[in-house]
Amino acid sequence: MPKPTDRSPASVELAVSNPAERDLSGSIGRIPYLPWVASALLGSGAAVLLGWVTVGVAVAAGWLTMTRLPPTTVLDTIAQLWLGLHGVPFTVAGLTVGLTPLGLTGLVAVAMAAVARYAAGQREDDGQARIRTAALVAGTCTITYSLLVLLLASLVAPPRQAASAFVGAVAVAGTGSLIGAIRACGVRLPIGLRAALRGTGVGLALLGLGAAVALLIAIVTHTAQIGALQSAVAPDAVGAVLLVVCYLAYAPTLLLWTAAYATGAGFTVGAGTLFTPWVAVGGLVPGLPIAGALPTVPPAQGWVLLLIAPIAGLAAGLAASRRLDRLEPGSSPAERTLVAALSGAGAAAGFLIASWLARGSLGTGRLVGLGPRFPELLVNGGLPIVAGAVVAGLAHAVWRRRRPTLIDDPQLDETAPFGLV
Known part of the structure; x- marks a missing residue:
């Protein structure tokens, strides 16, 4: 008679891939x-x-x-x-x-x-x-x-x-x-640091955009003064090209000066001068046509410029908090707020360091100490950015706490294996 034999099935290993993963099987070193x-x-x-x-x-x-x-x-x-x-x-x-x-x-x-x-x-x-x-x-x-x-x-x-x-x-x-x-x-990098760096980049980009818009408005509204200085310089074709090259070389400096102006700290272009949204004290200025964009009187709606720094902080904090929410959906409100604050601190630090590097002098006479004012910029420029980032982080944390978490829906879970949802 036939004897029973052990026919236990052999183990079979199954693997499920995620469609979001890159296929490295055919990659060449x-x-x-x-x-x-x-x-x-x-x-x-x-x-x-x-x-x-x-x-x-x-x-x-x-x-x-x-x-x-x-x-x-x-x-x-x-x-x-x-x-x-x-x-x-x-x-x-x-x-x-x-x-x-x-x-x-x-x-x-x-x-x-x-x-x-x-x-x-x-x-x-x-x-x-x-x-x-x-x-x-x-x-x-x-x-x-x-x-x-x-x-x-x-x-x-x-x-x-x-x-x-x-x-x-x-x-x-x-x-x-x-x-x-x-x-x-x-x-x-650590997840929190990656999220904070994303927010820092967004905050600095928005701060630069606001400064660029403010500088463009100043140039457009002072075309007559700029044209008069341009006529006084009277450059030839080569000189005009060199003037444009000079503007490009110092474009970041002009943007940083404008950003300092928008924060309320202001800047100086020599001894006895001061330019803020409330004060316009001129004097001996560099003989470049762009100097015609300096305001002769404070702008009527100068307070609007003060919104640039807090808005940049809000954008930095929101971007960092949202990034952390994607990288680590289970993060606590305190973690989101902390990462948002770090992003604001990073944006403020980057702005302050760059503004310090944008200072300098032209000669040894009256055109000394040009650039953003310190320590005024530490308060007027740094605190609004950090405060805006903290407010954005807190607001986003509260909003996420009251809103159902999308990751609980398997249809929206991008990390779930393909075919198991």
């Missing part, structure tokens, strides 16, 4: 075109060259209309302007300029971010190694760029300027390289 070290070294050198060439093209264009100047003077002007983009007071035509062309500085920082991103992309690391890779790549790019700047500055400038250029190069290259390396390596 990244093939590096250059070793990451070579990419960092060559890219950092190219960034140094970018700053030098950008300044050199503008100066060379101006030289075409003044060919009587000796080439040594032109090269010295290029060197001084190149030092200036690293935050070093520079001398042009006998005038010492202490205002940093933040537009050129930002261009170099973006270039260093691209260099670090490309260099980090030549390595493939997983897990905790990504943080180490990001730090290694950013450090290599920063050190290379800074040493090249120090070497070149030592050849074309006095030791004091060379040392200041090295410090500025470390700050510019370090900031750009770190951002680029972190993004390239896919470093996963």
